[in-house]
Amino acid sequence: MEATNIVQFPRRTSQASPTIATAIPVRQDAASVIQFSEGEMRRQARAQLCAHNEALRAERTLAWEAADVERRFFEVLNKLTFAVEMAQKWGVPEAVVRYPKMTPEDHRRAYERYIEALLRQVLTPAPTVAAIAWKERILYGLKPTFRDRDAKRGLRMIVDDKAFLKAHPARQCRSNASRRRPTEA
Template identity: 30%
Template sequence: MDELDEADEVESLARKERKARKAAAANRSVTAINSDLRRERRDGWRIAEALTRYWRARFEFESAASMSSLADSPEGRKFYQERQQGPLDSVAKWRSALMAQLLTPAPDTGAITWKRATFEAGQHRFTDTKPERIERAIADDEAWLAAHPTKRTGNVEACAKRRAFKEAMRQRIKEVAATRDLPDEVIRPVLKLKHEEIGRFCQTHSVNIGWLLEGVGPIFKPWPTS
């Protein structure tokens, strides 16, 4: 194989690889893509959070080191020497980092909860950051997260409906048990909502299956007269 043929083969393989990547991306679900987008936001959020925590820790350290009772200690003398070389306004830098984090895109609802709590604490009043800007950033976060869900809404709603349906059935079974004075060991198997157990329960205790399933009609069927 000469160099031209080899180059053509390499280019062909590269085109196939690009095509395969595009096909894989096209087959990805929307929720998977949204998860990647949230992950990208999370990286930026962690950097902003780390800076805020650093300057907060620096501020607390300087506050402790500046106490007069530490002035004659080696740590205290070293601190004062550093302050004489160039004083650090760690409080201002902490508040600046805090404001930067408030304006950093939130990756999840937990970050939004933190933003609201921090905003309500009023630290922005000591900075040039306008409250309207922070409120707008929080509103943008909420809109972005709502537009980029990581779970299928339809599936979540369907699961919630199934849970509510099963819980309503179990409650109706307990109502029958209370009316018939049935012990717990009798209704425990039917509370698992297996078809066979439900059918056996309805037949044994003359329960109207329509009422048990949907809450429609009388609770009990008429007892056989013969």
């Protein structure tokens, strides 16, 4: 063979490219192994748990907000229907010209739709303690409005919500935790 400046590589026999594991030798000595302290491992586990809890709460928050928007819409529609009905009854020109004739039946239907939306929100999983408190106020304040079966389902949902929030606590920042702990003088 004649000496040239061209470098020749041996031909590959297979089309498969070498994997990283075979192409790059890996040192398996103590310097290349990453070791975490016990405290660091606990912090990482806590961070993963917090992220998991946050994702579960985010799902509940989306469902809760959708039910809340629906309830608020029907609440406003109920009030508007009543206001237009009264304004038309008393001859307010704007109400007579702008809105179709409202009857007590229209107001009753709007009220029923509001109560249905309210019940749907009560039966939606609550994402926070404040939402649970709201559910309790609604159930105890309007209990005669709901059928007994729905009130029992609502109370069962509250128990389930409290269990969920206890099992999946929200992340506590250190400044809040330090305010709750009594300081030693």
